[in-house]
Amino acid sequence: MTSRFGKWALSLVLVAALGACSPTFRSHGYVPPEDELQTLSVGVDSRATVDDVVGAPSASGLLSGGDYYYVRTRIKEVGFRRPEVIERQVLAISFDQSDTIANIERFSLADGNIVPLTRRVTDSTVVGRGFLRQLLGNFGNIDPSQLFN
Template sequence: MLARADWFKSAIRIVVLVGAGVAVAGCTAQYRNHGYVPTEEDLAEVVVGVDTRDSVAETIGAPSSSGVLDESGYYYIATRLRHYGPSQPKPVSRELVAISFDRSGVVSGVERFGLEYGQVIPLERRVTSSGIQDSTFLRQLLGSIGNISPGGLVD
């Protein structure tokens, strides 16, 4: 009878230890990666002003998404999610690479963005400048008033 009681106590200890081990393992953070972002080496092969939509897709792969209305660009998005216990998964990091094209389909800019504390942060930008500032027509018109020389009016 004493041997049976010892066996029962040791079986309970094993069950408790296994249960504790499962509980601790269930509370360990697990990470999942979604999406694809090209590496710096791959992006260095994309030449602004030279490459086209087809050459970009061939060089670094098909985009996660592209411009919907006017097919303005390719977007590569990668997200890392953290699962911790029974709570909802939370994004730990998010990275976006945006490759924009001009009307003829040639690369006009390569930009890399990150998500820090809910704010979009530009990490890297390679964009050709059009020379026109991002302002309204009226602001450009009024801004050029002081740049007119009297000699230019007489010609």
């Protein structure tokens, strides 16, 4: 009986281990299909037409009235390995000053370069100073005449 249970447990562990090694895929984002884009004409259609035909983008330019960007990413995960981006499509629709389509471009992983994302943070003047040093450093900066105004 113990032998039968041991074989069953071992086979269950092997099935679970093999299942953990099988790849899983995740998809994020949306890029409109080519047949919808064929209905748009560069220099003719407007931003409102793009909104009606293709839909609102997941990302647009930094300022209101900026260009439209549709991004779709497919990610492969295998076990405990780092997830790998296997497909990325970017559709960029740019507009001119009159909100008419100026250009429609498609990009993929083969076209792109890796862009490192960085944070821009204002430097603080309190770097390297402890709490007590900051507190005691303010005693000389107090003007008693401004306390009563």
